[in-house]
Amino acid sequence: MKGWMGKILRVDLTRAALHEETLDPLAAKDYIGGRGLGIYFLQREVDPLCDPLSADNLLVMATGPLTGTGAPTGARYMIMTKSPLTGAITCSNAGGRFPTELKRAGYDALIFSGRAARPVYLWIADGKAELRDAAHLWGKTTHATTDLLRAETDPKARVACIGPAGERLVKFAAVMNDKDRAAGRSGVGAVMGSKNLKAVVVRGTGKVPLADPERFKVYNKDIIERFKAAAKETPLGLTINGTAGVVITTQHLGVLPTKNWQQGTFEGWEQIHGETLSAKYLVRNKACYACPIGCGRITRVEDPVFGGEGEGPEYETIYAMGSNCMVDNLAAVIKANYICNEQGLDTITMGATIACAMELVEKGHLEEATVGRPLKWGDGEALVALTRMTAAREGFGDRLAEGSYRLAESCGHPELAMVAKKQEFPGYEPRGAQAMGLAYATSPIGGSHMRGDPAYFELFGVPEKVDPLEWRGKAKITKAFQDLSAIIDAAGLCIFFAVRNLAGKQLDVPPTGILEYLNAATGADYTLEELIQAGERIINAERQYLVRAGFSRKEDALPPRLTTEPLPDGPAKGMVCHLDEMLDDYYREQNWTADGIPTDERLAQLGLDTEGRG
């Protein structure tokens, strides 16, 4: 096989047994890789009703056929498992250097099953793998673990690991690779912790074989030259201010979630905007492997309380811990971000859960005595302290560690958790960006912007401007973006490059550039129709997995705040999210029933059986 390495490593943690298997070429073509391979294996091997933190769950780490090839942003891998936060699936995705190293060590994917009796880590050096004792690493931060593992294996090795939060089964624990890149969402770190798997360490010096290296090289050169010429003409905002530069857009479109989504604009927005980050705290940019953008931020804060050095924050962290908690002190947000990276926590759910706690206190549903400290809007010190306590499950942190839905429910007010499928939203208010609400509600992982990101057409005008306040007509383009994102996720690419540079300029976003890359890399001769269908197959296989886990239309929901309370401020003032109307259209576009179930006819068109397996 070309593009794909053709090999999967199975790691049975219960028996401490490893074995290699061949990647089925037909499955590879039909599911591409990454997210596609993840659902392919979950569908076959994981009972949708199993306890996510039991030995019955699988943890799949899968690269895509473009990972490690040198295609721009071909740096990513996907962690898929059944989520302890949502009970649905995860699609936690990260870049950096680890995924490329894994591919170059010879594997498309690692599949972990069972549960180790004692803490272990997996060490892979160019196709030779072994499980090693990790007792001495238990309790260590992600940074310390990475340093110790490189010292005892190979100084050039790349590490993906959990921190203390994953060990303590915090429901939104992350898997961190290359110290600060996060497969952050839905609690993949807790699944790793439940398996007593502390880390995966990889050294790979091989090359990814390409089917047509000459064609790949010519196409790659053309894409990169065009990208660089355009960036010279109009410097890229993502390069200059990172994703933190989004604050100005969401603020002025009235979709910057503030005060646990009670408002759509934040008075202190300029203090947390990307330009402030660049001016006060940026040390340098950081790029993942083969990335010409470099949106990563290495930062340093000189401050007696919030001082430190590390990576971040991203826009989503700034919304969740900044505007959403009404914290306008960027240094406090950065400090809480550093703690999340080192302890292995998802910054979105962490910030959103603290914001929810702040509202529960404000409305009198939670006593500050229970929290153990004052908890008022805008309190940066509380943000940092509670983040630490959550990682350690110390005091009230033990309740925060369950996420906002379980916290709000335990206080008798689940409606105050800003979640879909119990997962907290990223930072785009659906009352002012209608399709975003549809994407949150129908994403297979719950509240997420990365499984089909309508912010592109509603807020950023890519590939063309669409009125963010209009709900009619949104179902069709949202579906097209979801299909595209499945292809991007499966190929091993990053959405930031692919949407602008490797997809058509129409709203149905045909993945023309990805097609060219995939065919040159794999020789699989995808037609455009086959590639689009592969995206649809992934979406439908995931959906049918959720159906088997008991999900249907009633879980494709948003909190009543977003669908019944008019937004009180900003350009979207007076709006609610018209989710129900959009859902009817959306299910029709998908050829699903009115209850959100894929029809047998639709599954059959995609080569899937009635359970969603293919």
Added chain:
Amino acid sequence: MIVRVKCFTGMRRFAPADRTEFDIEIEAGASVARLLALLEVPPDIQPIVAVNGARAETSKPLRDGDKIVLFTPVEGG
């Protein structure tokens, strides 16, 4: 009349050198479109405009002392 303009992201290059925030004199009743022409913003660049914190169309007439924010959207997340 005099209005105060603040340029972010892709609109920075239309601001006077090294100044992101500046006052500019413009005839009474002039619109946002007139301001953009004065700053020599080519018509193919369509920034997002906010006047006194609220999003505005380019046809909006300006008043003395208005605070105007100009920026082009940046993606991310």
